[in-house]
Amino acid sequence: MNWTPVCALEDIAPNTGVCALVEGKQVAIFRIDKEERLYAIGNYDPAGKANVLSRGLIAQLGGSVNVTSPLYKHHYDLDSGVCQEDQTLKVPTYNVRQHGGMVEVAA
Amino acid sequence: MSKQKIVIVGNGMVGHKYIEALLASEQRNQFEIVTFSEEPRVVYDRVHLTEFFSNSDAADLAMTTLEYYESKGIQVYLGEKVIGLNTSDKSVTTDKGTELAYDKLILATGSYPFVPPIEGNDRKNCFVYRTIEDLEAIAKAAKSSRIGAVVGGGLLGLEAAKAVVDLGLEAHVVEFAPRLMSVQVDEGGGKLLRKKIENLGVGVHCSTATNRIVKGKKHLHRMEFADGEHLETDIIIFSAGIRPQDELARQSGLEIGERGGIVINNQCQTSDPDIYAIGECALWNNRIFGLVAPGYQMAKVASGHLIEQHANTGELFSFTGADMSTKLKLMGIDVASIGDAQGTMQGSQCYTYSDEPNQIYKKIVVSEDHKKLIGAVLVGDASEYGQLLQLALNGIDLPSNPENLILPANDGADTGLGVDALPDSAQICSCYDVSKGQLADAVAAGSIDLGSLKAETGAASGCGGCSALVGQVLNSELSKLGMEVNTDLCEHFPYTRHELFDLIRVEKIRTFNELLERHGTGYGCEICKPAVGSMLASHWNDYVLKDEHIGLQDTNDIFLANMQKDGTYSVVPRIPGGEITPDKLITLGEVAKEFNLYTKITGGQRVDLFGAQLHELPPIWERLVDAGFETGHAYGKSVRTVKSCVGSTWCRYGVDDSAGLAIELENRYKGLRSPHKLKFAVSGCTRECAEAQSKDVGVIATEKGWNLYVCGNGGMKPRHADLIATELDKKSLIRLIDRFLMYYVRTADRLQRTSVWLDNMEGGLDYLKQVLVKDSLEIGDELEAEMTKVLEAYECEWAATLKDKKKLKRFQHFINTREVDSDIQFVKERDQIRPATVEEKSQLIAKAS
Numbered sequence A: 001m002n003w004t005p006v007c008a009l010e011d012i013a014p015n016t017g018v019c020a021l022v023e024g025k026q027v028a029i030f031r032i033d034k035e036e037r038l039y040a041i042g043n044y045d046p047a048g049k050a051n052v053l054s055r056g057l058i059a060q061l062g063g064s065v066n067v068t069s070p071l072y073k074h075h076y077d078l079d080s081g082v083c084q085e086d087q088t089l090k091v092p093t094y095n096v097r098q099h100g101g102m103v104e105v106a107a
Numbered sequence B: 001m002s003k004q005k006i007v008i009v010g011n012g013m014v015g016h017k018y019i020e021a022l023l024a025s026e027q028r029n030q031f032e033i034v035t036f037s038e039e040p041r042v043v044y045d046r047v048h049l050t051e052f053f054s055n056s057d058a059a060d061l062a063m064t065t066l067e068y069y070e071s072k073g074i075q076v077y078l079g080e081k082v083i084g085l086n087t088s089d090k091s092v093t094t095d096k097g098t099e100l101a102y103d104k105l106i107l108a109t110g111s112y113p114f115v116p117p118i119e120g121n122d123r124k125n126c127f128v129y130r131t132i133e134d135l136e137a138i139a140k141a142a143k144s145s146r147i148g149a150v151v152g153g154g155l156l157g158l159e160a161a162k163a164v165v166d167l168g169l170e171a172h173v174v175e176f177a178p179r180l181m182s183v184q185v186d187e188g189g190g191k192l193l194r195k196k197i198e199n200l201g202v203g204v205h206c207s208t209a210t211n212r213i214v215k216g217k218k219h220l221h222r223m224e225f226a227d228g229e230h231l232e233t234d235i236i237i238f239s240a241g242i243r244p245q246d247e248l249a250r251q252s253g254l255e256i257g258e259r260g261g262i263v264i265n266n267q268c269q270t271s272d273p274d275i276y277a278i279g280e281c282a283l284w285n286n287r288i289f290g291l292v293a294p295g296y297q298m299a300k301v302a303s304g305h306l307i308e309q310h311a312n313t314g315e316l317f318s319f320t321g322a323d324m325s326t327k328l329k330l331m332g333i334d335v336a337s338i339g340d341a342q343g344t345m346q347g348s349q350c351y352t353y354s355d356e357p358n359q360i361y362k363k364i365v366v367s368e369d370h371k372k373l374i375g376a377v378l379v380g381d382a383s384e385y386g387q388l389l390q391l392a393l394n395g396i397d398l399p400s401n402p403e404n405l406i407l408p409a410n411d412g413a414d415t416g417l418g419v420d421a422l423p424d425s426a427q428i429c430s431c432y433d434v435s436k437g438q439l440a441d442a443v444a445a446g447s448i449d450l451g452s453l454k455a456e457t458g459a460a461s462g463c464g465g466c467s468a469l470v471g472q473v474l475n476s477e478l479s480k481l482g483m484e485v486n487t488d489l490c491e492h493f494p495y496t497r498h499e500l501f502d503l504i505r506v507e508k509i510r511t512f513n514e515l516l517e518r519h520g521t522g523y524g525c526e527i528c529k530p531a532v533g534s535m536l537a538s539h540w541n542d543y544v545l546k547d548e549h550i551g552l553q554d555t556n557d558i559f560l561a562n563m564q565k566d567g568t569y570s571v572v573p574r575i576p577g578g579e580i581t582p583d584k585l586i587t588l589g590e591v592a593k594e595f596n597l598y599t600k601i602t603g604g605q606r607v608d609l610f611g612a613q614l615h616e617l618p619p620i621w622e623r624l625v626d627a628g629f630e631t632g633h634a635y636g637k638s639v640r641t642v643k644s645c646v647g648s649t650w651c652r653y654g655v656d657d658s659a660g661l662a663i664e665l666e667n668r669y670k671g672l673r674s675p676h677k678l679k680f681a682v683s684g685c686t687r688e689c690a691e692a693q694s695k696d697v698g699v700i701a702t703e704k705g706w707n708l709y710v711c712g713n714g715g716m717k718p719r720h721a722d723l724i725a726t727e728l729d730k731k732s733l734i735r736l737i738d739r740f741l742m743y744y745v746r747t748a749d750r751l752q753r754t755s756v757w758l759d760n761m762e763g764g765l766d767y768l769k770q771v772l773v774k775d776s777l778e779i780g781d782e783l784e785a786e787m788t789k790v791l792e793a794y795e796c797e798w799a800a801t802l803k804d805k806k807k808l809k810r811f812q813h814f815i816n817t818r819e820v821d822s823d824i825q826f827v828k829e830r831d832q833i834r835p836a837t838v839e840e841k842s843q844l845i846a847k848a849s
C-alpha cells in the first residue's frame, strides 16, 4: 500500500475531522479518542453537493460511528461510507493509520 | 358472485371516508367503486380550509390523490355533477352526459352555504365560504380591498372573520341574533366572546338585520341595516348557515324532510333501500349534523351495513345520533360547548364562573339531582373541555362539589377525575371515533409515543381537540405498563436537558467526557454534543474552541461562521442595536471589497458578508477586530440582535432612549449561550417601530417607565410576546431580564425557543410571572448571581481565536497543503458574487482546463 503522510496526530483535535489532499482526492480524516482510532472517507457530501464532510460532527447511532454532514445532517457511516438516510448514497472509504506520530493515508 | 357496482355522489370528506372503509374491508374485491365530484379536485380537508390562506397551497389540504384512487381501481369523475337519478332503472346521469347504472348508490353531497335573500346579495365581491375556489376568489378580491364584512356570527362566520383579518383587512361581523355563536354558547359566554373579538379590532354588530346592499360612497358596498345604520365595505362573505344539498334526491322522489335533508334510517338508508345518504346532506331523526365526526360515523355505518348484507357477517351497524360538542380556537380565543349548553333541559341547574380581569367564562349545566353533567360552555380557557366532555358522554357520576370542575385549581388541587376514571368505551377522539380502550391497546402493542399512537389509531389527527386527552391516556397507560415516559435527551444520556443541566451545575462538571463518563454511554451524537456544549457554555462560558469542547460544536460554532450551501461561510459582525459609525461602515465595505464578499443588510439590523472560504476567515476577522468589531454569534444558539428604533434622541414621538438601552442590553447579554437563539428589541414608544412584541425579549418605553414583554418570536410559527411587567426603571428591568433568561436557560429543552417553552410550561404565563416577578420559588438571587458570573466570563470568540496560532491551523481547507477547494466557484449577479450552479460550474471548470 502506498501510504502518504498528511499531518501530525496532534493536528487533529480529538473527536473532530480534518481534510487532506491525497493524490488529487479530498480525504476527510477523523480522530476518535475513546477508541484511539482514525477513519478516512471522501470529503464530498453527495447529498449536500459540497466538500464539507471533514467539518461534520461525529455521531454514534446504535452500533455505528458516523459523521453528520454540516449541510443537511445526513449521516455517513465511517466504516462503510454508506449514508444512513439514503442507502443509495455512498462516499469512498480509505485506509488510514498512525505511524510514528504521523497520520498516513492510502488513497 | 359478480361485482357490485357502488356509486358515490360527492367526493367530500364523508364520501371519501366511505370509500376508505370499503377499501379496508376484506370484501373490497367484490365491489366496483365509482365516485363523482362536482368540484375540480379530489377530496380535501374542509375543516382546515382556512389554513389555505396561510400557505395558499391546495395540495396541503388534499386528503388523497387521484393516483391513489386510480391505483385502487376506483373510477373518479372530477368536475362532473350528477343531475339525474332514475331509481326505477337504477342509473344516474351527469351534466357532461355520462350515464351509469348502479347496484347501490351513496349520496354524500354535503351542503351548500345559505345566502339570505337580501337585495344586492349578488353584487360583485360577494362570496360564500365553502370551497377552495371560494377562498381563491376572496384572496384575489382582498388584494384591492380595505374592509371585509361577514354576514353571520356563528362558528363559520367567525372563522371567515379571522380569515378577513389574516388577509390584512379591517373586519366586521354582522349577526342577526343578539349574540355570537348563539347555537353553542349562552348569554354570558357570548358577551365575553364578543368583548374578546372586539379587542382584536373586529367590529361586531349583533341584533343587526341587513335590509339591502347597495353601491357604497367610499367603498364598493354599503350594507343598510334595519335600524337605519349602515356599514361600508369592499367585500361581503355570507356565512349564515348551511343547507343540505338534497336537490338530486328531491327530484327523484326520495323522502325529504320538511326543512330539507334526505331522510335516512338508522342504517343510513333513504326511502329507497338501495340508496344511502351520509354526511351533511342526510337527515336523521329530524336532525342535520353539520360536523365531520357524525358524517364519518354515518360512513362507517353505511359501509358496514353494505358489507354485512353482502357477506352475511351478522354484525349490526346502526347510527344512533352524534354528539355536537365542539371546541375550537377562534382568532386565538378558546371556545367550547358541550351538550345542553343553554341549560334547556327540565330541572337542570348551572354553575357559572366568570373571571373578568383574565376574560374567562365557564359554565356547567348539571341534572336536577346534581349527579350528571349535561352541558357546558367555556370561553377564554377551554382546558377542561376533554374532561367535561367525557363526564357528559359517559354519564359518569359527578363529585360532590361539581363547581370544582371549573374553579381554578389554586394549589394544584386535583378534581380527582383524571383519565383513569373513564371507562374503556369512552370515546376520546370523536373525529376518528377512537375509544380509550383502543388507545390502550395500541400503547400495549408498542405505540409508546404520541407520534406513533396518532399514526396507529388516527386519534388527534383531525381537529386536534382531543390531543391533550390522548396524551394523558398515553402517559397513564405507560405507567400502568410499568414504563416511563421517555424524555431522554438521546440514546447516550437517559436524562432530560433540564436534569442534565442540574447535574452539570450541582456536580460542577466542566467537560463533555466527564459528563459522559459519569452519566452517559457511548461517544455521543449530534443531538447530545451541541446540547451539552451549550449547557457547559451557559454555565462556565468557557471559550468554545478549547480542545475539550471543540468536538461538541456544530461546524458553524467550530469555525465561528455560518456555512452556506457551497461550503463557504458568512461573516456577521455584531452591530449592537443596529447603530454604526460611518467609519465602521467604511471598514465593512473595504473588507467586503478586498475579499470579494457578497454583501447584504440582514433582517436583524446588521450586515452579512457571504462567500468567505475557510482560510479567509482569520484575515477577515483580523481586519474587523482591529476596527473594533466583535463576533455577532450569528452561528450560535445564543443572543443574536437587539433591534432598536431611533427613540427619543431623534424621533419626535420617542419617550425614552430606546437605541441607548438596546445597545446596553446587547452588550450585556452578548455571548450568552442558550437552548435556542435569543432575539431582543427595544422600542421608544408604543408605535413599536422595533417590533419588540415579536421577540424573545421585548421592551417598550412608556411615559412612566419600560414595559417588558417576553416569549415572542417570528419565524416558522409566529407568536406575540406576553407582557409581564410594566413601568419599570432600568435597574429593575435588567434584573427581571437576568432572571428570565437564566430561568429559560436552566429549564428549557434543547432547541426550544422561549415561545414554545412558555406554551409548554405548566401554569403558563401566570406561573412564569410568579417565579420572575414575585420570586415564588425564591431563586431570584441565585439566577441573577449566575447571570453575573456567566457575563463576567465573556470574551469575543474571534479575538480569542486570532490570538491562538494553533487554533488558526484549522482554518485551512486542507491540513497538508495551502491549496483551496477547486470546487468553489462564483459567478456575478447584480454586480456581486453568488455560488455557481452545478451546470455553471462544469462550464467554468471546462473553460479553465
Ligand code: SRM
Binding pocket: B562, B563, B564, B570, B572, B600, B601, B602, B603, B604, B605, B606, B607, B608, B634, B640, B641, B677, B679, B694, B695, B712, B713, B714, B715, B716, B717, B753
Ligand atoms: C441573514 C438572515 C437573513 C437576512 O438576510 O436578513 C438570516 C439567515 C439565516 N437564518 Fe434567520 N436570518 C435572519 C433573520 C431572521 C429573522 C428576523 C429577525 O431576527 O428580526 C427571523 C424571524 C424572527 C425570529 O427568529 O423570531 C429569522 C428566523 C429564522 C429561523 C426560524 C426560527 C423559529 O423559531 O421559527 C431559523 C431556523 C432556526 O433557527 O432553527 C433561521 C435560520 C437562519 C439561518 C441560520 C439558516 C442556516 O442555517 O443557514 C440563516 C443563516 C444565514 C447566514 O449564514 O448568515 N432564521 N431569521 C437574518 C440575520 C439577522 C442577523 O443579523 O442576525
Ligand SMILES: Cc1cc2nc3c(=O)[nH]c(=O)nc-3n(C[C@H](O)[C@H](O)[C@H](O)COP(=O)(O)OP(=O)(O)OC[C@H]3O[C@@H](n4cnc5c(N)ncnc54)[C@H](O)[C@@H]3O)c2cc1C
Binding pocket: B009, B010, B011, B012, B013, B014, B015, B036, B037, B038, B039, B046, B047, B048, B049, B050, B080, B081, B082, B083, B108, B109, B110, B111, B129, B130, B131, B156, B159, B245, B248, B278, B279, B280, B281, B289, B290, B291, B292, B293, B295, B328, B463
Ligand atoms: C370553513 C369551514 C370550517 C369547518 N370547520 C369544522 C370543524 O372545525 N369541525 C367540524 O367537525 N366540521 C367543520 N366544518 C364542517 C365540515 O367541513 C363538514 O361537516 C364536512 O365537510 C361534511 O362532509 P360531506 O362529505 O358531508 O360534505 P362536503 O364536504 O360538502 O362534500 C360534498 C361534496 O359533494 C359534491 N357534490 C354535491 N352535489 C353533487 C352532485 N350532484 N354531483 C357531484 N358532486 C356533488 C360537492 O361539490 C362536495 O365536494 C367546517 C366547514 C367549513 C366550510
Ligand code: SF4
Binding pocket: none
Ligand atoms: S428565510 Fe430561509 S432562506 Fe431566508 S435567510 Fe432565513 S433561513 Fe435562509
Ligand code: FES
Binding pocket: B428, B429, B430, B431, B432, B459, B460, B461, B462, B463, B464, B465, B466, B467
Ligand atoms: S377529536 Fe378531533 S382529532 Fe380527535
